[in-house]
Amino acid sequence: MLRSQHAESEVMASTMPSVRTILDQATQRLAGLPTARRDAELLLQHVLGRNRAWLIVHSDDAMTAEQVTQFESWILRRAAQEPVQYIVGEQEFWGLRLRVTPDVLIPRPETEHLVEAALERLPEGETVRVADIGTGSGAIAIALAASRPQALVTALDLSEAALRIARENAAAHGVAERMRFLQSDLLAAVRGERFAMIVSNPPYVPGGEELEPQVRDFEPHSALFAGAEGLDVYRRLIPEAAEVLEPGGWLLMEIGHGQRAALAELLAGWDDIAFVDDLQGIPRVVMARKAIDR
CATH class of the missing domain: 3.40.50.150 (Vaccinia Virus protein VP39)
Known part of the structure; x- marks a missing residue:
């Protein structure tokens, strides 16, 4: 039973998009903005709680369904030109x-x-x-x-x-x-x-x-x-x-x-x-x- 559950979780993980894939898709959706790639990376960093270096090293890692859902909702807001700072709620x-x-x-x-x-x-x-x-x-x-x-x-x-x-x-x-x-x-x-x-x-x-x-x-x-x-x-x-x-x-x-x-x-x-x-x-x-x- 445990082996079956483990196999099922592996299948689900394999069907979830990777960090690289989700970033590329988001960049395309923000193509009308001059800062499309940077914005997508910043939003994903906040969703995952990681820095840009981590995104690069772990670009093949799969994201969870919850992470994908939150990220997609944020990308929709950014596509409507809402500032990244308001979306993530902070600015340095x-x-x-x-x-x-x-x-x-x-x-x-x-x-x-x-x-x-x-x-x-x-x-x-x-x-x-x-x-x-x-x-x-x-x-x-x-x-x-x-x-x-x-x-x-x-x-x-x-x-x-x-x-x-x-x-x-x-x-x-x-x-x-x-x-x-x-x-x-x-x-x-x-x-x-x-x-x-x-x-x-x-x-x-x-x-x-x-x-x-x-x-x-x-x-x-x-x-x-x-x-x-x-x-x-x-x-x-x-x-x-x-x-x-x-x-x-x-x-x-x-x-x-x-x-x-x-x-x-x-x-x-x-x-x-x-x-x-x-x-x-x-x-x-x-x-x-x-x-x-x-």
Whole structure:
């Protein structure tokens, strides 16, 4: 009887598709996407709990029926251009694995330029107060808190759903005790307080700009669009930041393509205005310091 059951399981395994076969089929189904093979591999890695090297070495291994079913459902979602990050529920940022859902913008590698610039201006070993405006998944705030163990970070967002994700991510990375999460329209909830630094990756996409379907149809529009020129949030945030920053405090913001001149104008009267380019040479971050005598 045992021998019969073993033989039956061997027959079933032999009829299930191999890792190579299922990957090739998925790549063909995603052929309309420029990242078809990479997406298929990433999704399969998450289904199997294995890395890419394992997929290569074990390409002839058979998959179980449950694994095939889950993978096929994920491929259908990706074929509809749902972002891989929402399908698997996570994204890496600054070496941190963060939970993401359609309630929050997917953290981009370009935003790491903002974190790097902020850390260059945050002293080590000192207690400093930092505010992150429009925190979303908490990516920037958590990266700063993790990198500066004595920093006290306030994460603000208008969306309570986004704040729930940010709280969860902060707890997962052991920094929640040095953070607070406030539902707020920009800095409204902290007026009267003082901060050494304010950081933000605000909405900056002009209203009429065409976006890729996977961004346009799935990511929260409130975290993307900011009026006809993409400048509406900057126009409100900059004067609010001037009210709550300490004299000499820093304001750092991510900016969109072609917005450098407009941001320089909006920051007239601030000190040490500077821009950081991304790897493509596009201005990505603007920095400005509140005048000492303000």
